[in-house]
Amino acid sequence: MNSFNPDSVSIDRSSFIGGEFAATGGTAIGVFRPSDGHLACEFREATADCVDRAVESARSALRVSGWSDIAPRQRAAVMRHWASLVDEHRVELARLESLCSSRPIAETMGRDLPVVAELLRFYAECADKSPGEVFDTARGILSFTQHEPYGVVAAITPWNVPLLLATAKFAPALAAGNAVVLKPSELTPFAILRIAALGVRAGVPPGLFNVLIGSGAITGNALVRHPGVGYVTFTGSTQTGVTVMCEAAQHGIKPVSLELGGKSPQLVFDDAPDVAELASLVAASLTRNSGQICFCGSRLIVQRGIADELIARVLDEVRAVQAGPTWHEATTLPPIISADQANRIDAIVKRAKDAGAQTLVGGKRFEHKGGQFFEPTVLTGMDSTNDAVRSEIFGPVLTVQVFDDYDEGLALAAHPTYGLAAGVHTRDIDKALASAREIEAGTVWVNTYGRGNDVVSPFGGFKQSGFGKDFGLAAFDKYRRIKNLYIRADRDQRRTAPRA
Numbered sequence: 495m496n497s498f499n500p501d502s503v504s505i506d507r508s509s510f511i512g513g514e515f516a517a518t519g520g521t522a523i524g525v526f527r528p529s530d531g532h533l534a535c536e537f538r539e540a541t542a543d544c545v546d547r548a549v550e551s552a553r554s555a556l557r558v559s560g561w562s563d564i565a566p567r568q569r570a571a572v573m574r575h576w577a578s579l580v581d582e583h584r585v586e587l588a589r590l591e592s593l594c595s596s597r598p599i600a601e602t603m604g605r606d607l608p609v610v611a612e613l614l615r616f617y618a619e620c621a622d623k624s625p626g627e628v629f630d631t632a633r634g635i636l637s638f639t640q641h642e643p644y645g646v647v648a649a650i651t652p653w654n655v656p657l658l659l660a661t662a663k664f665a666p667a668l669a670a671g672n673a674v675v676l677k678p679s680e681l682t683p684f685a686i687l688r689i690a691a692l693g694v695r696a697g698v699p700p701g702l703f704n705v706l707i708g709s710g711a712i713t714g715n716a717l718v719r720h721p722g723v724g725y726v727t728f729t730g731s732t733q734t735g736v737t738v739m740c741e742a743a744q745h746g747i748k749p750v751s752l753e754l755g756g757k758s759p760q761l762v763f764d765d766a767p768d769v770a771e772l773a774s775l776v777a778a779s780l781t782r783n784s785g786q787i788c789f790c791g792s793r794l795i796v797q798r799g800i801a802d803e804l805i806a807r808v809l810d811e812v813r814a815v816q817a818g819p820t821w822h823e824a825t826t827l828p829p830i831i832s833a834d835q836a837n838r839i840d841a842i843v844k845r846a847k848d849a850g851a852q853t854l855v856g857g858k859r860f861e862h863k864g865g866q867f868f869e870p871t872v873l874t875g876m877d878s879t880n881d882a883v884r885s886e887i888f889g890p891v892l893t894v895q896v897f898d899d900y901d902e903g904l905a906l907a908a909h910p911t912y913g914l915a916a917g918v919h920t921r922d923i924d925k926a927l928a929s930a931r932e933i934e935a936g937t938v939w940v941n942t943y944g945r946g947n948d949v950v951s952p953f954g955g956f957k958q959s960g961f962g963k964d965f966g967l968a969a970f971d972k973y974r975r976i977k978n979l980y981i982r983a984d985r986d987q988r989r990t991a992p993r994a
């Protein structure tokens with residue numbers, strides 16, 4: 495019912511600056527459909543001059559519109575209207591999102607677009623619900639805090655769940671009174687451009703929200719360095735996060751928040767509830783978006799008593815997936831985003847096998863009607879030094895390690911560098927709480943895995959998975975500075991007080 499013809503989708507072909515689609519004039523960048531390898535369009539990359547224009551138009555929109563000074567409820571009204579336009583245009587936006595990404599249409603229609611609208615509504619609600627504090631001080635002193643926006647927020651986002659992850663940044667930043675210049679991944683620009691145009695229709699002042707299409711090295715780098723940017727919010731790989739943090743420090747000591755890579759464990763004890771349901775969760779975590787999810791539960795760490803049954807069920811589940819293009823409703827195994835990424839997955843799996851791993855299912859890349867795919871792959875027989883266990887693969891590859899006792903399970907679940915998320919499966923609440931405390935990760939799911947449609951709970955990693963949260967009230971707060979006003983209020987009274 496939701497399937498569509500990719501050639502019938504109308505796309506916007508330039509960056510969005512100052513409230514309109516604008517010529518940029520850099521080198522040509524091709525955007526390809528990963529499902530069939532077709533060139534969807536060529537963009538002119540946004541150069542450093544375009545970054546200047548976008549940041550200046552954001553600053554001017556802030557000045558002219560008074561966006562940060564109006565009553566927060568007025569900002570909220572605009573954002574609620576924007577959310578209703580997103581609902582109205584759901585089909586068109588979902589198709590734009592699926593066209594050049596790895597997001598199947600069933601997921602963009604059923605999850606991504608509803609969550610995008612909900613994020614706009616959630617942050618609209620936050621706009622006036624989180625006031626400053628008044629402090630207990632000496633009589634005659636009034637000390638309180640006010641929140642102020644940073645000004646222009648630079649947001650840089652990845653290709654894997656493009657629209658939803660971008661909205662998780664621009665919605666709270668705008669609701670908090672900032673302007674935003676967003677650089678989405680150059681591989682997946684279409685839906686976010688259309689959302690920006692809908693924002694202007696909803697009443698977002700032209701120039702307050704700009705979208706620049708270009709590479710990380712040119713557009714992203716110029717944006718992070720720009721002196722007019724007050725805050726940098728980034729989601730992407732740990733390697734790029736390091737560069738972004740260094741550049742932000744060297745060009746203005748700008749505050750940054752970093753949502754980076756992960757290698758998340760699913761720790762399953764013998765007393766896990768409902769093995770059939772658990773097998774579906776583990777398999778879905780592996781195959782959804784073909785494993786191209788930051789919190790993909792790609793390390794199954796399972797206690798011996800339940801291991802054979804769980805693994806057999808996971809294998810049954812992953813064998814049932816249906817590879818296909820993102821525009822087919824029935825697709826449950828979408829393409830890998832690019833040939834480079836498919837090569838990288840292939841190389842890691844080959845190295846794992848060379849180092850002694852056995853393949854229980856899958857293990858190979860394949861081409862399907864011009865798209866690059868990778869078979870859902872389950873590897874076993876490895877220790878924690880194996881590359882497949884340590885490196886973020888960002889593909890449908892699950893490693894399995896079996897343990898005997900609690901301490902061994904916890905030791906296997908630990909990762910030397912990443913700390914994004916983890917799953918713990920047990921009926922024993924004491925064991926669940928104790929292991930959740932032990933595991934160094936920003937999120938621990940117990941007897942479930944993944945965020946579903948949740949916009950309320952904060953998400954973000956520990957260690958080299960980054961710092962700062964997206965989603966929830968925490969994300970709204972990070973786009974506001976705290977100013978303390980300390981007022982001596984008794985001065986005149988003391989001057990006029992009668993002398994004793």
Ligand code: NAD
Nearest residue numbers: 651652653678679710714715730731734753754755756788
């Ligand atoms: P990436 O780091 O290659 O690119 C991310 C973004 O940064 C893109 O827009 C890219 O153009 C830009 N960029 C690249 N170099 C830059 C530079 N020097 N300066 C400024 N910007 C630059 O990541 P990707 O391949 O797009 O995404 C996959 C990665 O993102 C994975 O590691 C995944 O775990 C991570 N991710 C993390 C989360 C999270 O919430 N923690 C969510 C999704 C994806």
